[in-house]
Amino acid sequence: MKIRLVKSSFYNEADTKKRLADFILKTDILSMGEHSASFEKNFAEKQCRKYAVFVNSGSTANLVLLQALMNLGKLNRGDRVGVSALTWATNIMPVIQLGMIPVAIDCERDTLNVSPRTLKEKINEIDSLFLTNVLGFGDDIVSIESICKENNILFFEDNCESLGSKINGRLLGNFGLASTFSFFVGHHMSTIEGGMITTDDEELHHELLMVRAHGWDRNVPHEKRNRLREDNGADEFFALYNFYTLAYNFRPTDIHGFIGNIQLEYLDEIISKREKNFLDIYQVISRNHELLPIRYEHMDVVSNFAVPVIASNPQMFLKYKKRFQEDGVEIRPIIAGDITKQPFYKKFVSESHSCPNADYLHKNAFYFGNNPDLTEEDILILRKMLGSDLN
């Protein structure tokens, strides 16, 4: 394989591994502690949010967020949650697991994202919106935010694929009440496994801290802890073993926190390289009439996760798929294709929602990896393969 979807475990891998080895040799306690806490603080600052809660994956970030919103009564069993038809399975699974009903909302073919148009088609059918920002792209999220406000729809984002992208001067992930991130290998920054939830809402922050770890009060600020203990009449002997809310244990380790802080140092560089790669490659796509265009000009920063290749018809899809596979470039469906076609969805969701654009992308599109380790030679190979004149 000449070009793999994921090229390395970390950006600046040799340096990161060396620092990690030194850290492990020197450190006695590796469970969640000061490095996880400082990573949360640094990440919140970078994302321009007040609070960040570090967990062990993007998937658990989604589950923790939904559970916390339920515990606070902002979501309820039986609620109808709008989700993107083009998304990852564990964006939708917690909706079902927690007894709510996912309502798939179609994307636009040229942004891959839910738009005001597709949202309006379903606006009367949903109580909340869990929007996925797909592959570092976004549609008109400013209007999506307003539509949700006008219609009293609770809005939160799965930003696992779009760390660093900006629209209207604002980072994706900062439009909804809260948002989730993934730090799995191959994402914008890697902690091997890892995820984050960010918000500006203090009450939600406290609930997230408890939902992440057993429902106890050990990680919330003193004032909140004292209030909980007082309200619940916790005696001194039992105080550490009182469980206040429905929860899990999805804590990260300090090894992951340590790596997170290192990778965060490189994040600006990573984002600008991903954007440059995308723009260099996209020049060729935009000139090729056998491929459909992507609309991104309304974005200030395209922190691209992977490069979509959208064929203009099924024959062209087969032509480009074959070309990439034969020439050793690893490709895959756009995320996992139209999520409503997945076996789990058909088994656990009884309603069906027609999503013609997600269906089109399922059948006629794929993506290849974009990452900051792509070399100039890789970019040249990819550009060549995207030209219409090759057979």
Ligand SMILES: Cc1ncc(COP(=O)(O)O)c(C=O)c1O
């Ligand atoms: C949109 C989206 N949400 C959630 C996840 C889950 O993240 P993780 O692999 O860290 O569990 C992914 C994974 O790539 C994703 O693309």
